[in-house]
Amino acid sequence: MRCVKCRSTAQVEVRRHHAAFCGPHFLEWFTAQVERAVRRERMFTSQDRVLVAVSGGKDSLVLWDVLLRLGYRASGLHLNLGIGDYSRESQEKCEAFARQHGAELLVVDIPAEYGVGVEGLARLSGRVPCSACGLSKRYLFNRVARERGFHVVATAHNLDDEAAVLLGNLIAGNTEALVRQAPVLESTHPGLVKKVKPLYRIAERETAAYAVLRGIDYVLDECPNSLGARSLLLKEALNLLEREAPGTKQSLYWNFLEKLRPMLRSAQEPAALRGCAHCGEPTTAEVCAFCRMTERVAQGLRTRVAVRGRAAPEPALASSDPA
Amino acid sequence: MRCVKCRSTAQVEVRRHHAAFCGPHFLEWFTAQVERAVRRERMFTSQDRVLVAVSGGKDSLVLWDVLLRLGYRASGLHLNLGIGDYSRESQEKCEAFARQHGAELLVVDIPAEYGVGVEGLARLSGRVPCSACGLSKRYLFNRVARERGFHVVATAHNLDDEAAVLLGNLIAGNTEALVRQAPVLESTHPGLVKKVKPLYRIAERETAAYAVLRGIDYVLDECPNSLGARSLLLKEALNLLEREAPGTKQSLYWNFLEKLRPMLRSAQEPAALRGCAHCGEPTTAEVCAFCRMTERVAQGLRTRVAVRGRAAPEPALASSDPA
Numbered sequence: 001m002r003c004v005k006c007r008s009t010a011q012v013e014v015r016r017h018h019a020a021f022c023g024p025h026f027l028e029w030f031t032a033q034v035e036r037a038v039r040r041e042r043m044f045t046s047q048d049r050v051l052v053a054v055s056g057g058k059d060s061l062v063l064w065d066v067l068l069r070l071g072y073r074a075s076g077l078h079l080n081l082g083i084g085d086y087s088r089e090s091q092e093k094c095e096a097f098a099r100q101h102g103a104e105l106l107v108v109d110i111p112a113e114y115g116v117g118v119e120g121l122a123r124l125s126g127r128v129p130c131s132a133c134g135l136s137k138r139y140l141f142n143r144v145a146r147e148r149g150f151h152v153v154a155t156a157h158n159l160d161d162e163a164a165v166l167l168g169n170l171i172a173g174n175t176e177a178l179v180r181q182a183p184v185l186e187s188t189h190p191g192l193v194k195k196v197k198p199l200y201r202i203a204e205r206e207t208a209a210y211a212v213l214r215g216i217d218y219v220l221d222e223c224p225n226s227l228g229a230r231s232l233l234l235k236e237a238l239n240l241l242e243r244e245a246p247g248t249k250q251s252l253y254w255n256f257l258e259k260l261r262p263m264l265r266s267a268q269e270p271a272a273l274r275g276c277a278h279c280g281e282p283t284t285a286e287v288c289a290f291c292r293m294t295e296r297v298a299q300g301l302r303t304r305v306a307v308r309g310r311a312a313p314e315p316a317l318a319s320s321d322p323a
Numbered sequence: 324m325r326c327v328k329c330r331s332t333a334q335v336e337v338r339r340h341h342a343a344f345c346g347p348h349f350l351e352w353f354t355a356q357v358e359r360a361v362r363r364e365r366m367f368t369s370q371d372r373v374l375v376a377v378s379g380g381k382d383s384l385v386l387w388d389v390l391l392r393l394g395y396r397a398s399g400l401h402l403n404l405g406i407g408d409y410s411r412e413s414q415e416k417c418e419a420f421a422r423q424h425g426a427e428l429l430v431v432d433i434p435a436e437y438g439v440g441v442e443g444l445a446r447l448s449g450r451v452p453c454s455a456c457g458l459s460k461r462y463l464f465n466r467v468a469r470e471r472g473f474h475v476v477a478t479a480h481n482l483d484d485e486a487a488v489l490l491g492n493l494i495a496g497n498t499e500a501l502v503r504q505a506p507v508l509e510s511t512h513p514g515l516v517k518k519v520k521p522l523y524r525i526a527e528r529e530t531a532a533y534a535v536l537r538g539i540d541y542v543l544d545e546c547p548n549s550l551g552a553r554s555l556l557l558k559e560a561l562n563l564l565e566r567e568a569p570g571t572k573q574s575l576y577w578n579f580l581e582k583l584r585p586m587l588r589s590a591q592e593p594a595a596l597r598g599c600a601h602c603g604e605p606t607t608a609e610v611c612a613f614c615r616m617t618e619r620v621a622q623g624l625r626t627r628v629a630v631r632g633r634a635a636p637e638p639a640l641a642s643s644d645p646a
Contacts, residue, residue, distance in 0.1 A: 237561070260496065260501075263498065264590075
């Protein structure tokens with residue numbers, strides 16, 4: 001197999017594009033795909049301050065790397081979830097990347113802030129771990145971005161992630177989530193920061209190839225709570241289709257974005273947002289889900305995180321800003 | 324495993340309903356599921372004349388069997404597709420079933436009517452076989468039903484079929500097909516007969532179990548053109564999900580029907596229908612797709628099926644009406 005650009009031996013095949021690339025031309029193609037996603041979807045400009053959600057895994061460090069190389073003003077935000085060695089190692093990978101690239105990394109330490117890690121938040125509030133974790137991420141990424149003056153939060157969801165989430169939402173008939181699923185979610189409330197997914201055109205195995213070719217050091221382990229997760233099963237089913245019919249995931253997701261989602265949006269009123277009565281963050285309820293969770297946890301713990309008038313105190317930020 | 328009704332040894336498990344049945348109680352459950360589908364979706368009443376599309380395979384003969392046992396006025400319509408031994412054997416199974424049950428069977432012999440079988444129709448009109456076959460079926464089922472005074476056409480699409488077609492339409496972003504996919508398609512034009520799918524609540528392995536328990540003799544072979552078909556791949560992907568999460572197919576299809584499809588319908592204007600300039604059948608074009616196909620074929624053949632003013636002559640019907 002030969003590189004479609006230079007005819008040297010190909011290192012990475014991209015079957016859905018009927019293409020294969022040598023290492024350097026793959027990195028060029030990958031970077032151009034991200035740049036195209038950012039520009040075509042008007043995600044942000046080179047003037048905007050971008051907060052990249054970095055877990056320490058390959059996708060988020062690859063995203064941060066590409067955005068920095070493209071010259072964007074990209075800082076990282078890592079949440080220490082308090083999941084034993086996995087979280088310790090994840091934070092170390094983020095810190096090492098930030099040091100090497102001279103980039104700003106913000107860290108919120110969830111056990112230090114809320115008394116327990118996300119597994120504890122889940123247990124004490126009667127949620128499953130992935131639910132408590134997802135809620136904490138959505139809440140903290142938005143809040144930290146707004147309070148620190150970022151224009152946009154970038155997450156590293158790739159094509160495989162998006163196709164699997166889409167299939168799951170279709171199976172569950174979750175029309176509200178379907179309407180919200182897009183590479184760009186504009187701010188619809190002064191308290192909501194714009195969210196973007198610059199890797200939505202990129203397959204998971206392509207971010208892995210990019211990480212290897214660039215020598216990016218990332219956490220190899222998956223989160224221990226994700227083993228056997230439904231998302232992995234959905235990805236397996238989509239991989240089966242992709243093997244026989246390359247481009248299936250892309251068709252499913254892009255056709256959804258171009259054709260179905262506009263029809264669903266036109267048929268569904270957007271939910272009205274207001275400020276949470278406790279923390280002021282945008283929510284559809286009187287008290288936001290994060291405050292409801294952390295209040296239950298604080299009552300359970302009766303520790304230093306006991307509610308101080310506001311359930312969700314301003315998260316303290318560790319910063320490794322090189323400046 | 325025990326029958327949930329009588330605690331005797333179970334013969335058939337229905338995992339998505341957390342149930343298992345002995346043979347007699349499975350047949351009772353199966354029949355009740357079909358009856359419920361017919362009544363709840365107002366498919367037809369015991370006064371209506373129902374034309375069942377019968378291929379000779381298990382699903383269609385099972386459907387015919389259940390409808391006759393429930394006391395509905397169900398005649399069969401078999402299309403001989405002209406696909407060698409497969410078609411000969413298929414017609415024989417339909418004829419044997421009709422004889423045993425004292426039921427009326429109508430037969431349209433496509434090679435006799437149009438000079439060639441569906442594979443020839445496909446080749447001479449530049450279509451793939453499954454496309455020519457599907458087009459011929461839709462056209463002839465509707466036309467024969469209307470001309471012979473039937474109130475409704477019943478096809479034997481089961482839950483597996485519907486879920487796979489749905490997934491395929493979602494991947495392809497085929498919004499028009501999505502809006503049309505339902506267990507009941509009401510007549511929207513005087514020339515269009517109502518279409519119904521009474522097995523939409525039943526899984527494929529359940530129709531197989533019903534056929535075995537009732538001793539229904541059906542064609543075991545799949546159509547030779549369906550080998551490696553995309554529908555089989557989609558079913559394989561859904562089976563993978565169903566194994567780990569029983570009920571996945573049902574959730575996907577039922578949630579689509581209840582939540583997504585109404586939103587899609589409200590966002591899309593129905594296509595305007597008019598009479599085909601050649602045969603008078605309802606179509607969105609000036610000349611319907613079936614006439615365009617058979618005209619090309621007739622020109623190619625220059626045989627006795629040469630266009631006689633109307634491209635699609637009234638199909639001759641063989642009838643094994645026992646009356």
